[in-house]
Amino acid sequence: MPFVVFRDRARRRLDVSANGTLTFDDFAAILGLRTGDARDYTVLFDVSGVAPEVSASQVHSATDRVKERTEREGPRGRFAIVAAEEAVFGLALAYVQMCQRAGIDTIAVFSTREEAERWLSDD
Numbered sequence: 122m123p124f125v126v127f128r129d130r131a132r133r134r135l136d137v138s139a140n141g142t143l144t145f146d147d148f149a150a151i152l153g154l155r156t157g158d159a160r161d162y163t164v165l166f167d168v169s170g171v172a173p174e175v176s177a178s179q180v181h182s183a184t185d186r187v188k189e190r191t192e193r194e195g196p197r198g199r200f201a202i203v204a205a206e207e208a209v210f211g212l213a214l215a216y217v218q219m220c221q222r223a224g225i226d227t228i229a230v231f232s233t234r235e236e237a238e239r240w241l242s243d244d
Contacts, residue, residue: 126154133198134163134241140170143209145179152187155197163198163241167234169205173212180212184219191225201237202230 124139124147137151155162191197202217204210213230220228231237 124151128159128162132163133159133161134165135159136165136167138167138170141172143168143171143173143175145175145183148175148183149186152183160194161198164200165203165234165237165241166200167203167237168209168213169203169234171206171209173209175212177215180216181219183216184223187220187225187228188223191223196225196227198227199241200228201241202228203232203234203237204230205232 123141124137127136128134129136135154137154139147139151151164151166155164202213204213210230210232217228217230220226229237229240231240
């Protein structure tokens with residue numbers, strides 16, 4: 122999946138725009154961007170232009186990874202997913218709901234970038 126990452130050090134934020142096919146490895150790579158000094162950055166992850174190739178078991182695996190990392194290192198900054206396409210939105214919503222059940226409330230999904238921006242700035 123081709124994606125572009127813009128790092129705003131002043132705002133402590135990563136903006137990631139993706140297009141093409143989104144795989145589990147791509148998603149894991151995006152999650153891995155928040156290391157070192159970027160650990161508490163907020164993230165706007167725009168997947169409006171992607172087709173997902175992620176299974177339900179991989180969504181569970183991603184949730185488990187985030188939960189383990191949160192338990193080990195503490196919470197990170199907010200992570201907003203923008204998914205305009207219905208199927209991608211549904212997959213992202215399932216991920217968010219699993220994270221919420223695991224006690225992680227810093228991840229949310231939105232159908233528009235404007236909604237995501239508002240949520241990220243409401244910190």
